[in-house]
Amino acid sequence: TLKPxxxxHHPLIDGVTALRDPISPSDPFYDWWHACLPVVPRAFLAGLAKDASAIPTARWRAILEEVRSTDLTAAARTVQVPTLIVAGGRDPLFGPAHQQPMAEAIAGSRLxxxxxxxxxxxxxxxxxxxxxTAGMFPAA
Known part of the structure; x- marks a missing residue:
C-alpha cells in the first residue's frame, strides 16, 4: 500500500492496542494477523507467533504508528523498473483500495x-x- x-476500529488497530506484555504466542491477535489458507502449516504460523511475541508491545505500537503515518505515493511515482504487485484477494490489511492506487502510481507495473x-x-x-513472477520476469 502507498498510504494506509x-x-x-480496524482489526489491526484494535489487535495491537489490546496486546499486553508479555505477549502470549496464543494471543487471538495472531489468528487474524496470520490468517491463511489451511495449506500453510500451523507449526510454521505458531513459530511466527512465538517470534512476534518476543516483540514488546511498545515496539508493536511504534511500528503501527509508523505504518499509519506513511505516505509512499510520491516515492512510488519515481520507480523506474518493471514491478510486479502480487495481492491477495482476501487480504484483510490491503485490499483493492490500496493495491490499485499502487499499480497506478508505478508506471508499467503489473497487478x-x-x-x-x-x-x-x-x-x-x-x-x-x-x-x-516468471511471467513478468522471464529467464534471460
Missing amino acids: DFGS VWAQDCGHNPHWEDPAFVANA
Whole structure:
C-alpha cells in the first residue's frame, strides 16, 4: 500500500492496542494477523507467533504508528523498473483500495490477484506467485 488508511476500529488497530506484555504466542491477535489458507502449516504460523511475541508491545505500537503515518505515493511515482504487485484477494490489511492506487502510481507495473489468498500469497499459493513472477520476469 502507498498510504494506509486504517479506521480507528480496524482489526489491526484494535489487535495491537489490546496486546499486553508479555505477549502470549496464543494471543487471538495472531489468528487474524496470520490468517491463511489451511495449506500453510500451523507449526510454521505458531513459530511466527512465538517470534512476534518476543516483540514488546511498545515496539508493536511504534511500528503501527509508523505504518499509519506513511505516505509512499510520491516515492512510488519515481520507480523506474518493471514491478510486479502480487495481492491477495482476501487480504484483510490491503485490499483493492490500496493495491490499485499502487499499480497506478508505478508506471508499467503489473497487478495480479491471488483471489483465494489473504495477506501472504507467497505462503498460501507459492506456485501462483512463482508463475506470476516468471511471467513478468522471464529467464534471460
